Each structure stands twice: as structure tokens, then as C-alpha cells.
Amino acid sequence: QDKMYIPLISKGFQHQFWQAVKAGADKAAADLGVEVTFEGPDSETQVDRQIDMLAAALAKKPAAIGFAALDSQAALPLLQQAKDAKIPVVAFDSGVEGDIPVSTASTNNIAAAALAADKMAELIGDEGKVALVVHDQTSRTGIDRRDGFVNRMKEAHPKVEIVAIEYGEGDHLKSTEITKAILQANPDLKGMFGANEGSAIGVVNGAKELGRQLVIIGYDSGAQQKQAIRDGQMAGAITQNPVGIGYKTVEAAVKAAKGEAVEKNIDTGFYYYDKTNIDQPDIAAVLYD
Amino acid sequence: MSATASTGIVSMGSKFSGAHRLLAFASLIALILVFSLASPNFMQTSNIIAILQATSVNGVLAIAATLVIITGGIDLSVGTLMTFCAVIAGVVLTFWGMPLGFGVLAAILAGAASGTLSGTFVAKLKIPPFIATLGMMLILKGLSLVISGTRPIYFNGTPGFTQISQGSLIGSVFPALPIPNGVLILFLVAIATSFILERTILGRFTFALGSNEEAVRLSGVNTDRWKIAVYALAGSICGIAGLLISSRLNSAQPALGQGYELDAIAAVVIGGTSLSGGRGTIIGTLIGALIISVLANGLRILSVAQEWQTVVTGSIIILAVYTDILRRRRL
Amino acid sequence: MSATASTGIVSMGSKFSGAHRLLAFASLIALILVFSLASPNFMQTSNIIAILQATSVNGVLAIAATLVIITGGIDLSVGTLMTFCAVIAGVVLTFWGMPLGFGVLAAILAGAASGTLSGTFVAKLKIPPFIATLGMMLILKGLSLVISGTRPIYFNGTPGFTQISQGSLIGSVFPALPIPNGVLILFLVAIATSFILERTILGRFTFALGSNEEAVRLSGVNTDRWKIAVYALAGSICGIAGLLISSRLNSAQPALGQGYELDAIAAVVIGGTSLSGGRGTIIGTLIGALIISVLANGLRILSVAQEWQTVVTGSIIILAVYTDILRRRRL
Amino acid sequence: MTALVAMKDIEKSFPGVRALHNAQLDLRAGEVHALMGENGAGKSTMMKILAGIYRRDGGEILLDGKPVEINSPRQAQDLGIGIIHQELNLMPHLTAAQNMFIGREPRKAAGLLLDEARLNADAAEIFASMHLKLDPRTLIDGLTIARQQMVEIAKALSYRSRVLIMDEPTAALNDAEINELFAIIARLKAEGVGIVYISHKMDELKRIADRVTVMRDGEYIGTVPAADTPVEKIISMMVGRALTEERPDLPDHANSDVVLKVKNLNRGAAIRNVGFSVRKGEILGFAGLMGAGRTEVARAIFGADRRDSGDIFMHGRKVDIRMPQDAVRAGIGYLSEDRKHFGLATGMDVRNNVVLASLRRFAGPGGLLREAAMHDAASRYIDQLAIKTPSDRQEVRLLSGGNQQKIVIAKWLLRDCEVLIFDEPTRGIDVGAKNEIYKLLNALARQGRAIIVISSELPEVLRLSHRIAVMCEGRLTGILPGGASQEEIMHLATLRGEGANQNNQPAKGDAK
Ligand SMILES: Nc1ncnc2c1ncn2[C@@H]1O[C@H](COP(=O)(O)OP(=O)(O)OP(=O)(O)O)[C@@H](O)[C@H]1O
């Protein structure tokens, strides 16, 4: 065997976020001289499809596996199988519950969304109506970002009222229509939070099409979101460090495969960015197009 | 064959097609009424326009699907073909920097080419339409990702591009009616397709193929060629949908599209077109598409919890079609 | 009507149905051969088992869909019904803490009940199957979310539950063959359904309804009742699928399911069952489902880039069906 | 004696059509009661009411003198009323036996399982009683219309009904099968079954009918004894006037140009080395028993089926026909014997079916259709062929069987081909209209068309044909001159074996 092989099974594939993770993984692969593949189901609901991908990855007898579980419990038997076969598992994105992963490179989505809530409250004067467009009602990231935002508002900003939470599958067009209906139903809405890239762009589009001014906070990056922030249509957004997640995941996997010690938790961090800091090098480094 | 059971009903409907067409609006009108009464925010110009605009992409896709369904086929590729055409427009306009007109042309031609291919699979190779267009759906989905480099393609270099869907020609003439071009295009496509279906030889063969293809063939007609033509026309209409959606999002999103076929086909069937072919109208499809968007919009305006929205939408779709069936039976 | 064109070919096929059935495996065998040659990791017990395991859920769903499709209908609700049944099992086992058997029964009964409802919509209210089951698909999707509280329900309180799919009865007898129960159940369901289709009156009516419903009705048969029975049987099979998937995931995932109907129907059609009804086999459907999972697994094993996997899958589905058509034509 | 069935003052309307008005019929046990009338007179509608398929608008039905309500096919069956429908009602994907016993399958294992062996045995028994050589396990799909019709008859017999309605059972049958059917009818009669018999073949009346009831425009005209009522009288009751029969003219075409020439045509076992030619102005009849291969020959010439070998010449020039469109372009039209599957787009209206083969002619620039011209064309044939329809916008599916057949004819007349192949053109067509069609074919011939008529009715072949080609088992066994006798034809039609092959020699009487 010439090159070490490390498959990454993610939660998605086509979203820009996942493509950025993939880019980071590919970069690490090049730097470290290993072979990496990257795969994920079409939607974050398809728990069993992800399991099938994991099974195929195991069949290839990899040196290590990177895994972003849609549902940790569901993956347990296969993870156990990996452990039995002495294939180290590195968890990434929102992690894998349990003690199987040798390392976890993830974002704390709850804290990140709470930060978004704080920023929102600040920008609307700590009172008024806000709404959320979330990408998924049942996936870990969707739940964490929704709850992180909502709970933080309840606790720290009691005068902010959340009037609507809708889910748009991260589909730009659906999220646009959802936003327009929410704005229509709430003429006095002051702010909206879009919980991933597609949702955030949908919120921007919807507000623009209805000609409404409001405070929009997004999540993730992408060319359109960065542009919206520069243009002032979006107040700011949370970004994770997807490229870093991908890179660190592969890095940890390689180490673990070689039997070297790895950090149990790699916090890849999250950041709030807006017009003022978007071009700062440390922020620009974690944004993607 | 299985269509026989329902023939009695359908035939009577067609006799009173004038009255029936009017009545087909009934479910739609009823929905609009209910929502208007339930929320003052529903019946507002801005919301009506929002609903129409939300209908535009699905409406155009549904019109494409209607054509294929009338021939007795099905087209599962409409959604990913739309995306593919959007990506092609992106390549021509953004990657190659060519002028707007070329992008528009390229999208429509890409649609026609893909439709021709699907049509050839179905007509010449006798592959069941479900399989041919399922295969095309996957192929086009993959190709969109490959061609775009799995990245959205933005149209910032072509400022006029967003006007295709978001500008308002009507609004520039009648400022009180700021109807976006996307909606205008939907209606123009509907009128043109309706015209083709009702008045031209292509339209006549579309129905004839769905009614009894073998009889048409034995009448000395080159059925393959006409069938391919129908798929090609449907494809080019998907190209228009591709332009509409990418203009609206100011980007070709290569990952989007799968799943859209179901909404499109649903609009067609809600609109009274029979999946066994030979029967259907564009106006019905338009109504079907409107029912879907009114429902989505209205339930959101009423702040119904999303999981319940789904339940209610499912129930109302069944109810709307049932009401339509009852009405036709009574005629 | 449009089916007439193909009767010549198909009828000849059925003349040689023995040979043909054997040959229908050809595409599958070819795929397996290619993948085995291309990668040493493909042809391994563990991977074969992974493929079979991956087929089990889609296979069972496809069997359910086959029944409805043979009647000339379509069932878009198989995926969300599966989930709904899984959620019901979750409610009975986890929320109410009842013993395993009750959960199993509840899932299957929920499936049968939902199937009965769809069947009633189709048979009694004459709602086109596409619409009736589209409506049901949405209703069930919403209800699963409502009932589960939009959260997965875990079966940690019922340790035996994961055994339904993941245990291995066969393996406990023949340790060299650790075939998971999920796969065993798939084959049992296939055998039972095949038996019902070929040997019982319900099966006879399933084919008869799809072949010419009017003729059956004119023969004095209560077609409605039989049609409802077919949908109910299909529904209870979806209940089994619900048990399989939730046992495999040790959880009822309430949001999963939509989109699965397409894979199931694709397996049916790849397996040679005609969407116009009257014709179809369970063995064909099994082969269709296997083709889909072998393809997915093999392309992954070969580390084909995901966007290209889609393109290749689409092309091979078209090719496989075309090969089958050519072979039948030649016979 | 009280009638077995009495239908009185029956009324029935469909949207835009009054199908029955004051219609009546009484049927005795052990009689064959012929129900006669032109196409669209309401015969089938009347019988569908008796069989529980349609609900009557008015009037009453008495069974054994007692009023009954018949609301479903099931109820009719329970009352002992069976029907053989005019249009076949079979499940093409099921076998003959499965079709016959649908809903009444013998069971085993406490009723849980189908007893397929007994099902097939029961069917085989009925086939045997009909002298029908048919494997009960054959799929309906693979059977010719004639054999499908025999299955329908077998199915009806299996019910052992007291009242048996036969709606044009012989339309698709040849003489041998008709004889078999009549023998069965005689047996049933002896058992006391009452039979309503609908047919447009006048010669059958004298052979089997006891009484005849005539309908016209949905109304009862009268009931007469079959034996001592002249056929002319019945016809005039049907059409409301006397019909004059035109004597066939047998012009000599020996010197006319050969328009169509077929050489060495082969297709599997169905067509073996068939060759013939047709001249300008000539009507060439094709006779033969069921399955002789006449339809196969026509379809092969027309390009509807592929052929293994064989050349087709038009005016001496070889034409390459691979698809029907090639044939039509070369000037050959083919009217199929199976109108429902191959002739009509039944879901479309009369107008569009009439113009279906000529649609391009009605398309202007941009493919725009000239509806007014289409309407004119359709109306012309509605008049000429007396097609009974409320308008040219009526869906073809809603017309009576005979009127549907006329539409297929109209389609090919409008297309105006040089060579026209008519396969069973008068199937299900009433006497009056038949006469019109014969006149029309003669007129077409006089205008210089070359015409091939395939017919299973010998009188029709004899009456129309200038020459008669006879086939047996895929071979052309001879070509007879127009005046040939029935015996000569039957001789050639049963000439089996290799010796019968004409081996591409011009058959007797064929133009040199
Ligand atoms: N379902 C229907 N809807 C509308 N009109 C109908 C329907 N069924 C029959 N008709 C009309 O009723 C009239 C009587 O038709 P019917 O089929 O009883 O005639 P018929 O005497 O059997 O003719 P044929 O000899 O051609 O079979 C015809 O004008 C026909 O077009």
C-alpha cells in the first residue's frame, strides 16, 4: 500500500460549506501525502444513506475515517466495527457522541447561534419581533442553531419576541418564499436569522424582493453572503472554519492512523463577521466563496 | 388500459368544458377566500405578487411536464434540467463573458438538446419514459455539479440578468402594477404552449400520441419524430425555467433542482391532466401550480407550524382534486 | 392505450419467461463482474452483506410499490409511510414502554391502516393514485414530525429491537454466513408477496385490475374492495420497512422518507414492471433494487467522485433497461 | 306463457343523445331472439341496461313476469343474465382461463389458494365443448381478435345463464367458428336458455333466429317471426325504406397498369413466400380461414411489422417500406381489422380521427391547423357514410361500434391513397351502410384506385372482388377470377402443406 487512504463521510456534499470542508481536507491530503475521498448524502435527513456510505468506506479498509454523524446512535454498530478493526475515527462538524472518536473537530453550534442572537438583539435595540429561517427541522445543526438562538433570546433578551420559525431545506428559492410569507404576515418584523447559507441568502432575497428593511443575520459564508454584508443588506453572519475543519480532521486522522497521540477536542471555532471585519486577515481566512 | 374506469367521468367533463374550466378555479378561489378571511395580510398586492412570483418557476416547469404527460409519458428530469440550463447560462455569461442574449439562447438550446436526448431514448430506444427521464435527472444533476465545479455561478458580470425575472416591464408602463417579469414570462409561456397544444399540428399529435400511439403510427405518422419534438419543446421550456430561477437568485445553484419534478407533476395532475395521457390543459396546470403556491403562502402567513403545514397541504390537495371530481361527475 | 405499442414485444417476452427471467439478471451480473474486477474490496463477504443490508429497506419498499403499480396505480407514500410506521413503533415501544411484539404489530397495522385509506381514496373517491398517495405522503410526513415531536425516537429501552434488522438468525446457525436478519426479512417478504401474487385470489385481482379494470368490473367483481386490499397489503409491507430501517438506525428518524419513493419505484421499473399496470414480478423488483445498491456501493468502492457517481448511475440505469429491452426483443 | 324477460318503454339518454325511447323487447325461454337495427339504433345500449351496466331512465324490466331492478353486472349475473359484449372486455395480461373465471376462481387449501389446475381444466372442458383448440394458459395478449372473441363466448357459457345476450358475437369470426357458435346456440336453446342475438349479418337470421325485433333510432319498430318474414322486409323495417342491391360489375383489368406488386414476402411462419399484384381500378379480394395470414400480409406490406424478406413495387418501381409512414408516402393505406387498438384514438373526437392520417394537409404555416377545413372534411364523411354522431366534436369512444368503424374508413378515404388495403372493412356495419361502403369501394376502383379487401365473409368477397386471392397457413394458395364459386375458394383455403406453395409463380388468374 503506497498511500494512506482516509475517507471522509460528511453530512452533505453539495452545499458550499461542505465543499469548503472538502477543500480543506484535500489540502491536508496534499500536504500530508495521503488519499482522501469526501462523500455525503443529498439531505441531512438521510441517516440510513449515510450509514451505507460509511459501510462502503469501511469495506475499503481505510487507515482512518473522518465522520460527521447525522445521528451518532444510528451509526453505532458500524463505528464499533471500525473500532474493532482498529480503524480510528475522527469526528468532525457537529461531532459523534460516545467514546469511539479519537478526536473531534467541530463547531459549537449552540454557542455560535447564541452569539447570533446577541448580535441580533443588539442591532434591533433589544426588543421587537424576529423570525428564523432554518435549514432543517430535525438535523443536529438545524436543531442546535435554532435552539441556541431561541434559548439565548429567552434568557438574555426577554423583550425580543420570536414570531416564526420555518424550515427551508437550505434551498435558496424555498427560503426566499418562506421569508416573503413571514414578512407579509409580520409587517413589524425587525430582524431575521438565516441558519445556514441557503437560508441566509433566501432571507436576503425575500427582503429585497419585498423591499423591506430589516436586520438580517446569516450563517456560513459564500460569495453571495459576503456581498450582502458588504452591501449592507445583511448585518453580519456567523462563520465556522470549514476549511480548517476539513484540514484538521485529516491531520488528526493521519496522526491517529500512525498511532500518534491526538487532541481529543479540536475546537475549530466560530466567528461573527460583518462589514467592519470582513476583510481582516483572520476572518477572511475562514470565509469561503 | 387502467384509464378505462374513469372514462365515464372525464367524458362528461369534456362536454361542458367551458363551464368546467371555470369551475376548476373553484378550489383555488375557495382557498384564496379562506386565507383572505383568516388573515388581513393575505390579500395584499405585495402578497399576491409574491404568490405569483413563487408560482413562476414551478409553473413553467409544470407546463413542460404537462406536454410530456399528455403524450402518456412522464418527465422526472424537469428540475435538474432547469438547473443544468441555468449552469449553462452561467458558463456562457460568467465564465465566457458573452452578452446576455447568448446566455438566454444557450439555456434554451441546452434544454432542447437534453429534451431531444430524452425523447430519443423514449421514442427510438423504447426506454420507458420513467427510466429515461430518471436517468437524465441523475446525469444532469451530476453534470451541473461537474460543469460548475460544485460552486454557484454568479451573474454579477451581466447586470441585466436579474431583470429577466425580477425586473418589471409591466410596472415600468403601469407603475401601479409592479408585476415582475418572471410572472409575465410564466403567462407568456403558458399562452404560447396552450396555443401550440390547441392550434398546431405538434399539439394535435401530442394528444394523439397519448390517446393511442399505435393508431397514430398506423395512420402513417412518424410518431418517433413527433414524440422527440414534444420532449424537445418541454426541454426548452425547462431552459426558460432555468433562466427564471437563476435570474431570481442571481446565481446558478448547481445543487438545487432535484425534488422540483414532484411539485411540477403534482401541479399538472391537480390541474386535471391525466397521467395516462391524451388529456390535459395548460390552464389546468397553471391553476394546479397556483393552488400549490397559494397553499404554501397562506399557511405560512397564518403561522401554522411547519409540520402541520405539511399535513394540511396533503389533505387539501386530496380534497381539491376530490371536489373537482365531484363537480365533474355532477355535470 | 399507449401501452398497446409494446404488447407485441412483451407478449413474446412472456412466452420465454423462464429464459427471460434468468437473463434479467444479466445487467446485475455484469455490474458485479465489472466491480469485482475493478476492486478487490468489492467481492468480500462483509461488502456483499453491506450491499444486501443496504438493499433491504429499499427492496421491501419496492415490493410494496410493485403491488400498487401492478394494479395500474402508483404509490408515492411508501417512503414517508415507512417513517410513520417507525414512529408509531417508537411511540408504542419507547413512549409507552410496551413489549417488542406490540411495537412490531403496531407498525404493521399502522401501515395497513394508511394503505387502506389511500386505497379508499383511489377506489371509492376515484382520486388518481398519484394525487391520493402524494397527499398521503405529505400527511404522513407531517404526522411523523408531529407525533415524534420532530425528534428521533430511540429504542434504547427495547434492546431486542436492533436485532430485527441487525441480528443474524442465519449467522447463529451457520457462523460462516452472518447474514443480517434485515436481509432475511427482505427475502421472506419477497417470497411471501410473490406467493400472494401468483397463487392467491388477491394476487389474481392485482394483475386483473391493472390489465383492464373495466373488464373486471363488468365481470361482476367488487373491484373497489380488492383494490383497497392491495393498497392495504402494500401499506403493511411499508410497515415492515419501517421496522427494518428503525431497527437498523436504532431510532425512528421522523424527517427521513421523502424521496425514498423514487428509489423504490425506480427499482420496480428497472425490474421490468410496467407503470401502466397488469405486468410485473417481485423477483424483477428485487433485481432492480440490487442493481441500484450494487451501483451505489461499487462506485463508492471505486472512489468515483460523488458528482460523477450521479452521472454514471443515471447512465447505467438507462443502459441496463435498454439492454433488457434489446434482449427481450431478440427473443 | 310469460316471457322470460320483458323490457317495456325503456328510456335512456346520454348527454346530447337520446339513445332509447319507448324501446321494448320480450324474450322467451328457449328462443333465439334477434335484435336488429342500424348502427346506433340503440341495440347495445338496450342490452347494457339488461345486463346492469347502464341504469335506465325510464320503463320497466320484468323477469319471469316480476319487475326487477338491475343495478350492477353482479346483480344481472345473480339473476342469470349473461352478456357477450360487442367490444371485447378482456384482461390482456391474463390467460384465457384466468379471464373466463375472473372473480369465480376455483380455490383449494380451504379457499386460501387458487386452484390453477382446476381452473385450466374447467376452461379446457368448455373449449372442448366448443371444439375450440386453445390452450387455456395462453395469454389473451397473443391471441387474434377472433380467438379473443371465442374466449369471450366461452366465458359467457361458463356462467350457465338463463338469459344470454350476444352482441355481434360473429363480427370477428370466420365461417367455421360461426358454425361452431351456432351449434352451441342450438344446444343452449334446447336447454331452455333465452338468447338475445345481435348481428348485422342478415343471412344469420334465417339460420338461427326464431323471432326478430327491429329498432330504429332508439325506438321499437316491431317484432316478427324470423322464418316467414323476408329479409327485405326486415331491412326495410330497419332503415325505413327498401334497399336496392347493386349487382357487382366485373370489369376486365388485364390491360390496366399494375400499381402494387408484392414479391417473395416472408415473415416467420405467418407469411411464406407470398407474391401478387393489383392493377389500377381493380379490387382484389383476400379470402382464407382465420389465421391464414391475410392480416399479416397486409401489415407487412404496410410496414407495420418487419418482414424477413420480400420486395414491394409501386408502378414497377421498388419502394423501401420500413414503417407505415413509408407506405403511406408511397401511396398505400391500410385499414386495420382491430379498430379499438390500431384504428382509432378513441379519446379524441370524430373530427380529429377522420383527419388523423392527413393532418399535415390541414397544417398551414407554422404548423397552424385549419380547423374549419378539418370540420368540412369530417362533415363530408359524416354525411357520406351516414355516421351517427351528435357532431364532429363527439368523442369517438361514445359512438356505437359500427359508427366507429365508419370513422376508420373515413380516415383512409380522406387520405386518398392509390392503393387501399381494407382489412374487414364492414365488421359491425349495418346492412344499409354496408351497401354504401360497397358502392364506395366500387366507385374508388372506378376512379382508378387499386384496392385490396380482406374479408372473412365469403359473400362479401364474392360480391366485391374482381379477383380473389386465397390464403392458407401463410401461403397464397391461388388467385381466382371474380366469378369463382364458394367451393373453389374453400378448396384453396384448405390447401395445406408445402405443395400448396405457389413458389412465386404467378397464381392462376394473376395478371401477367
Ligand atoms: N356512453 C355513451 N355516451 C354517449 N352516447 C352514447 C353512449 N353509448 C351509446 N351512445 C349513443 O347511443 C346511441 C346508441 O348506441 P348503441 O351502441 O346502443 O348502438 P347499436 O345499435 O349497438 O349500434 P351498432 O350496431 O353500431 O353497435 C348511439 O348514437 C351512440 O352514439
Ligand SMILES: Nc1ncnc2c1ncn2[C@@H]1O[C@H](COP(=O)(O)OP(=O)(O)OP(=O)(O)O)[C@@H](O)[C@H]1O
Ligand atoms: N399480435 C400477434 N401476436 C402473435 N401472433 C399473432 C398476432 N397476430 C396474428 N398472429 C398469428 O399470426 C397468424 C396469422 O394471423 P392473421 O390475423 O394474419 O390471419 P388472417 O388471415 O388475417 O385471419 P383473421 O381472419 O383472423 O384476421 C395466426 O396464426 C395468428 O394467430
Ligand SMILES: O[C@@H]1[C@H](O)[C@H](O)CO[C@H]1O
Ligand atoms: O455547518 C454546516 C453547514 O451550515 C451546512 O449548510 C448545513 O450543515 C451544517 O453542518
Ligand SMILES: [Mg+2]
Ligand atoms: Mg352495438
Ligand SMILES: [Mg+2]
Ligand atoms: Mg385478419
